[in-house]
Amino acid sequence: MTEDAPADNPYVREPDTEFAPTGKLSAEDAREQAEQLREAIRYHDYRYYVENDPVISDRAYDELFERLEELEGAFDLDTEGSPTARVGGEPMDELESVDLVVPLLSIDSSGEADDVRAFDDRVRRELDDGAAVDYVCEPKFDGLSIEIVYVEGRYERAATRGDGETGDDVTENVRTIASVPQRLRGDPPGVLVVRGEIHMSLSGFQAHNRERVEQGKEPFANPRNAAAGSLRQLDPSVTAERPLDCFFYDVLWVEEEPAPVDEIGPEDADAEEAASVGGLALDGLDTHWDEHRQLPEWGLQVNDRHELVEGVDHAIAFRNDLQADRDDLDYEIDGTVLKVNDREQCRQLGTTSRHYRWAYAYKFPARTEETRIADIVVQVGRTGRLTPVALLDPVDVGGVTVSRASLHNQSEIAELGVDVGDIVTVQRAGDVIPYVAEVVEDNSEGHFELPDECPVCGSDVEADGPLRFCTGGLSCPAQLKRSVEHYAGDSGLDIEGLGEEAADQLVEAGLIEDSIADLYEIDAEELADLEGWGEKSAEKLREEIEGSKSPSLGSFLSALGIPEVGPTMAADLAAAFGSVDALLDADEEEIREVEGFGPTVAGHVAEFFANERNRRVIERLREAGVEPEPPESTTAGDELDGLTFVFTGALSVTRDEAQSLVEAHGANATSSVSSNTDYLVAGDDPGRTKREDAETEEVPIVDEGEFEELLADHDIEYPPE
The missing domain is CATH 3.40.50.10190 (BRCT domain)
Incomplete structure (x- = not known):
């Protein structure tokens, strides 16, 4: 046991987790046990996150945590500052904006070594001594920058970087992150303001995405998006369920005496100087390297891949070594940050209006990887567009295990010459979206061909340039979920409460089986029985659906999802034809007479209304009471012009x-x-x-x-x- 372990605490090493029933404890015994558990859990957090050397198993830790929750609930114990605050508080109406203690600027960057050397030349020139400069080199995390305030060692506030001066107050959400201590260790100052990076580990990201897919939800594109979405939740309990983590790397502000949060920070006269170095020079923390050594003493997790180097050559070598090890890390990085170590030199260098002049990011190139195409499947979207998707032997690309990649369209497939069994290079566009870049080993004859029939409904597939479309229309099952979502969305009838998740749920539950016309036959009681619904929310959605029965003709046409016809063109169609019946009877030549409708779009419209399945859906909508209102032939006036x-x-x-x-x-x-x-x-x-x-x-x-x-x-x- 290390010297800093809590003395005489039975829950520090090899804890006995066979607890007596809470009903057999006195209130005093419960309080004493709870305090021991809180002390032990804080220590175990420190050993796990800061020392990276846990002394108990994850299962034992979970049992200690659950016991503390049980005691606090059974005896109504005060939980302020307790580790159990991490499970999330009450939902918020909105995220408030707060002023940051010290302005947080961005860092200039490049992927070229010559640009990094030019940065070093400027630094040495402006310091006017020409000598080599010491740099602290750190991983450039692909996460969200955060400012966290501690008062008397207690966690008080967290805010996002925002615009550099004002950020979102995410105090309750960050409180749920286990690597952000609720109390500091050692002898912290009265006020401590630190900067860190909220991120999601790659293993946590992959596990969370698997859960989302299993639940029928769209997976996150990358760990940064997942972390950002999690941090900005209005319900902290949702954030608590996400595997977020935090690395700390800057001390922004210190005051010896405690103070209210809204009174912390530099006076106006000191603000510019504070911004110039990311905080003022502090006693005992005269360099950035001093900060890296001090932060763990306060119990704040510091990434272990950082180094103090002399001169730009060593900084570049650090970056190259880090890039070589990038695939072995459990967090996403996209480069290395170089910081002038001496804070007095940082003050001399100052800032531009946007960037620190003493820091620079040397970025990594986009990743490329090779793998085998195990299969190619064809997805059918809302408009009937067929999209080929390559199923890959799982490969790590950009720190993410990729098992699928877009092939876009038939022309791209032909150009690449790609087919099942080929070895291909997979790249991430913008280091995010995976796609097949090239074939490096051709193990097939010819290339993959999109089918002539829809793989879902069997309808004919028609070509439109490089794209292919299912002609099945609104009744094609593959198009149903997205058709419902579009029909109810902003470009359709604006049915509130019927977004992507609700549309998927209604189709999966069998409440919508054939087409969008099923919306008007949904039973409120059946809807209320679905997970996440109740009588009030179900009735409200039913009222919204009923209220959509008299749409304008333009909104109705837009809601149908006619290929290449959005709200503006739908309004033009409505003005030109005046009714659904007129469009059902129109041919392509008549549609081409509408201004802005060329042969391609006019052909789509004519084909859509000639399709027997689409006509049956429209007939069912009208039988359900949907009666689009014709557009006004003239305006009544211009009294509201400009509003x-x-x-x-x-x-x-x-x-x-x-x-x-x-x-x-x-x-x-x-x-x-x-x-x-x-x-x-x-x-x-x-x-x-x-x-x-x-x-x-x-x-x-x-x-x-x-x-x-x-x-x-x-x-x-x-x-x-």
């Missing part, structure tokens, strides 16, 4: 009627809130996302009564007759 409205929730009229009214008087009506929105009109049970977006963009939110008054001020009658 943009967004509607959410249930109004006394349909949402389409409200949109048509404002559009008839010169306004724009859009489906999503942006900085260009003038008013969000909120009816009963408004959508949470639109309200949050309106608050973020500082868009006025008005209820239906206020909307009516606004229109009355412009002599517009509401509700419309």
Whole structure:
């Protein structure tokens, strides 16, 4: 046992996890045991994250942690500062913005050694002595920079880097990360502000993505996206379930006496100097290397792949060695950061408006790997587009185990000459998206050909240049989930509560089996029985679906998902033909007469409405009560010219009627809130996302009564007759 282990604590080494029932403990015994468990768990966190030398098994640790949770719950013990705070607190309405203690700038970068030498030349020239400069070399983590504040050794606040001066308050989310201690070790100062990098280990990322795929969710593209999405959750309990980690690497600020968080930081006169070195020079911490040695003493995890070197040649050699070892690391890095070691020299070098002039990132090139194509499968998307996907013998690319890669289209397949059994190079576009770059060993004859029939529904496949499309239309099962999502989305009928996850769930549960027309036959009781649903949410979705039965003709046409026809072209079609029946009877020549419709798009439209399956779906929608409203032939006036409205929730009229009214008087009506929105009109049970977006963009939110008054001020009658 090391000297810094808690004395006389039975849960430090070889702990006995056969605990007595809580009902047999007195309140005093429970408090004493809880304190011993908290002390031991903090010690085990230190040994695991900082020393990388745990003294108990993961299973024993979990049993200690579960016992502490049990005691705190059974005896209503105060959990402030307890390791159990990591399980997550109450959901938040939004992430607040906070001012950072010290401005956090970015680091200039390049993948060329000549640029790194030019950086070193400038540093030595500006220091005016020409001597070799000592650099601290660190991995450049592919994560999120974070500022964390401790007061009297207690965790107080965490904020993202944001714009460098203001970031998101993610205190409760970061609290859930086990490698971020709730209390510091040793003798920390009254105030300590440190900088670190939140990331997701590669092993944790792969395990979490497997879980997502098993649950029918879209996997994260890379560990950085996974970490960013996890850190910005409004529900900390969701963050607590994600395998996040943190490395610390900078001391930003120290004060000997404790102070409230909002009073911590440099005075205005010191702010520029503090920014120039990432914090002021501190007693005993005159170099960046001093920081690396001190941080673990406070219990803060420091990455072990860092080194103090003399001169740029050694820094470049460090980077090359790190690149060679990159595949063996359990975290994603994309280069090496060089920092001038001496903080007084950093102060002399200062900053630009965006970058530290004493730090530079020497980046790695994009990864390429070779593997065998085990099979090629064809996916069918919402529009019927066939996308070939190569199934690979698993290969590590960019720190991620890749087992599939895009082949894009038939022309690219032919150009590559790729087929099953070939050995290929797999590369990550932007170091993120895997694709087949070239064939390095041809083990097949010819190349893969996309099928002539849809692999899902058996309909004919038609070519459109290099692309191939299933002609099965809306009833093709493979297109069903994405068709439902599109029909209900911003480009369709804007049915709130029916996004990607809900669409997948409804199809998988069999509530939607044939086409989007099944939406209007969903039973609220059956919906309420699904996981994550209840009577209120199910009824609200049913009301949203019912409220979509009188859409504008343009919205309806856009919702159908006609290839290459988005909201604008759908509105043009609606204005030109005026009804669904007219489009069902139109031929390609008539459609080509609409301005902007060339032969390709006109052909898609004509084929779509000639398709018997599509016609049956449209017939079913109309039988369910969906009656698209024809566009207004003329505008009523321009009283609302220049204004943009967004509607959410249930109004006394349909949402389409409200949109048509404002559009008839010169306004724009859009489906999503942006900085260009003038008013969000909120009816009963408004959508949470639109309200949050309106608050973020500082868009006025008005209820239906206020909307009516606004229109009355412009002599517009509401509700419309």
